Amino acid sequence: MKDNNQLDCVLCSDTGYVNVVVAVPLTTLFTYRVPRSLRGQLTRGKRVLVPFGRKQIIGICWDVMTTLPASVPQKQQIKDILTVLDEQPLVDAAYLQWLEFAADYYATPLGQVLSQAIPSLYLDVQKIGKEHSYKYKPINFSHDFSTKDVVLTNEQNLVYQSLAGHLDEYYPVLLRGVTGSGKTEVYIRVIKTVLQQNKSALFLVPEIGLTPQMLARLNHHFAGSLLVYHSSLTQNQRLSQWQSCLDERPQVLVGTRSALFAPFKNLGVIIVDEEHDHSYKQEERFRYQARNLAVSRARILKIPVIMGSATPSLETYYQVINNKYHLYELHARSGGASLPDIRVIHFGKEREQRKTPLCLSQHIHDAIEHFHKKKKQMLIYVGQRGFAQSAYCASCATIQICPNCSVGLKYHKEGRVLKCHYCDFAKPYDGVCAACHVKGLTLLGFGTQSVADEIGAMHPRVVLTRLDSDAVSNERELRRIFNDFAKHKIDLIVGTQMISKGHDFDNIGFVGILGIDAHLGLPDFRASERSFQNLVQVAGRAGRSDQKGHVLVQSLMPEHPSVQWGIRQDYQKFAQHELALRQALGYPPFSRLVQFRFLSAQEQRLKNFLCEWKTFLDGVTCRTNQLDLQILGPAEMPVAKVRGKYRHHVILKIRRGLKVGDLVAYLRDDLDRRKLRGIQYQIDVDAVGMV
Template sequence: MVYKFADIVINRPIEGPFTYSIPESLKEDLKIGSIVEVSFGNKTVTGYAVGLSDKCDIEKIKPINRIIDKTLAIDSKMIELTKWISEYYYSSWGEAISAAIPGALKKGVSVKRHRKEKHDEPGEEFEFIDGSSEHLTPNPEQQEALDSIINSMNARTYKVFLLHGVTGSGKTEVYLQSIAHVLKLGLSSIVLVPEISLTPQTVARFKARFGDKIAVLHSRLLGSKRISEWKRINSGEARIIIGARSAIFAPVKNLGLVVVDEEHETSYKQEDVPRYNARDVAIKRAELSNAVVILGSATPSLESFYAAKNGKFTIIKLSERIDSRLLPAVDVVDMREEMTRAKKIPIFSQKLKEWIEKDIAEKKQVILFLNRRGFSTFINCRKCGYVIKCKRCSVSLTYHFDKKKLVCHHCNFTMAPPDICPECNASYMKYWGIGTEKVESEAHRLFPAAIIERMDTDTTRKRGSHDKALSKFKAGGVDIMIGTQMIAKGLDFPKVTL
């Protein structure tokens, strides 16, 4: 049937949809899910067709200007998913759909017209990380987990499994073998990891097992690369999608499995509009597709654990590490005693200094983790107690020594650090707290002969800088690596002993 009118939603924080007429030249090609260009007020904006009709009671309706790309359309399940997001998280429908497509399409650029560039093979930028293609034999616990998951996939029934496995228990191997079975069924998979920094390690292992069937999606991809991957997924060429939270919107065909690794991580929460939790969106998307969900964690979130205890999710436990390996030894140091001994608040305990010196002497490597970037976490006045805060967010500003600026880690507002208190005009401004910059500075002072690198979002903004730093560390070119969460998980460096 040829329709005369279309319901269009736009990427604005306003309710829709809005009705537009369909020009004769577009009637054959326009369909639900088409990405279009329309006039809205005195502006030209990108819109998304969510409904078609042949009647309209409104007069003087504006026509749709054009279809941005006739070869691409948002499928019905994605439209349904974005509708749910808009209602559940209180955003506009257009904003929710906008989160599900590449930025270039939102700007009105056709995939066909998007400039072509030479791209690496999927995962090629991560070749410095070893990935094993070996198909391992599952232990009894893994096999029991796989049997339950595979039975649900064979039945094509929606089900959520909470894979509660201790660190090193082989959760990733369960993911890999589940995905291998999904491929045999002719279905596709999405694998979510909590941080962009985890993607290289995951991709290397998956690429070794599945080759060019994978596609990678995350926010640091260049627009052209993201479009290229999006097109590979949309065509069915790529059937395993790996990435951070936005990868849940990948236009996969015949979704059979969604894996959410480290499901408890807060980085699955999108803080910008439309706000959403990718874990919960993954569960909803699987429900709409009759797919299976695996939520993996050694420390499940309270919500997931509660759902499992109440029968909403099925819990599977992996209680033993592979080959019965022991967990690393943990030594807890009371820094109050260190402060009494040193007559000040030290960054490094005496024991930690001794261990670092020993490892460096033995040509080993050290990773120091602190999930707080910057130099000092806040500044306050010693006279009146006033804390310098962001004028937009009302949170304390972090001092960055490299920039000589106070920075808001929520909205990126910056200002010069004041010498005089804005509240009482006293000149007793004190810098408090510890960030990765301060740890790096102290490490250079204590271990002058060591080669020290810092990895956080401040040092890895340039394209390729993250992978370059890890490659240098893997090659033994760094003695001490200091960083935030991006160095805390998913890495395997044999020379690291502390």
């Protein structure tokens, strides 16, 4: 990696060779000769057209050199670059350094990282010269939400004033504020100051946090300078926003994790809202954690990065404890509102006493009736979508399993189908067991559909709607629901995590929480953290006005620490308890986890290979201090089959501070040498999804 003195683009008329990165999943750079006709035109970050095998492809000029690198064999035939495609570098040298860091940290081929960072249009040979000749529908920022300027509280202003004094340096910040404390208002003030300095701002939000209400607030302050980037946009709309970031005028880009790769050349601040959210982790192809890459980009650019949350990830909080990040806190809700009153219901005992077949506790039904009479709006959070979580056959004591995945099928009342939430397999529900062919399946568990049906039947005067990925398939429908809720046309929303973040409605008097402890039965060391975060975040939607909100948590494990600390909204006590457990077991943040996943449609072939590879892994373990490295597995993954492929994994538990890249590269090179047939492997550094 180049030092800071080499970051400026190099322009050299004597340049004879260049290293080029192409968008293929290979770990090597490719060296080309620069013909005399092109010398003087090359700088780092420009696109070039090069021969690659029997075809021509587009790559990015990575290094410029006057002599052939020593790593290139003297007898190797060096091909010429065909042409230079850009007058100015598409991305600058600091951006390239950041991509190089990302590839090294996440043990991912640089070409694969490039594919994530650069829109495919810029790497398509067929589209050369057509980068700006496409059509797209303008992005609509219109909304029906009322917006107004807000005067900062003394607490907010103190935080803002301190942050404003560090805008010219790398300054990583955790802004921990209780739900409703006005973190967004602090962000907005910081962004305004950055724009006044003729710099741009990048504002990252989780997918479910990018709501019409959030966009309305930002557009109120930054109309004309606001850009947006998320998965609901068309490909051409996303391309238009990416290209706008090439403009050096001050702008604000708000978007989900992929917006992190926007090619700003005058970036002044990065904000990561709800930094704990698991949607910042990409689980396919280039598997990166956007929060961590935001920190590394800020460090390279020497700018502040602000990570905000009411329930910070333990990894981030651990950096504060170790004085790596600066902690700022907002203890009070803005506008004089108080935190909601939260109570927990032991639903197991209630069901046993009342012998009730209902999904909801009678206490929640009573609360719905009470708050509806007071003309207060309500949210009911349900941890899973669908109508029932399994279809059980008493005759052969089995549940109905997906033929492509080793998971149970969920019953969806709409369409009367059994559906797999992993591969979307679906079949009509006829009540007949697929294993023993006896009719008489019993539906077990609940989801958003059954909860909404029960509330509708017991409270017919309550106007309710459902908010989950089955009920809402596009942004227009989502916008309509939130607009109607803001206008009090809807009394109650039943939803999944889609209702948990980014919403600020001042008339919500009651929140009911169901299934918050569903994660606790999973073989996942982060299960307690997720349950605590979900509880506090969902509960925080209540009582954002001068009247106190009320929350009921329906739980089968009410004594669990994540539930107990959650209802007390005591993050510090929960973090202290959970960090002690993690340290005792050697889990992150006290170590780093690297997961090697192996997938194959042929189960026996996969098992035979892993039995052989285990011998190799045992040799690696013998040569390593066991305090530095533990290798767990190979073992079958908890969900052992998905989309017709069997799944096993090996987990490396590596002491924090030990260099991970060399070890991962050593194992990856060994796998590549074996030329596996019928077996696919994936590497996930700082793995999150272990199931």
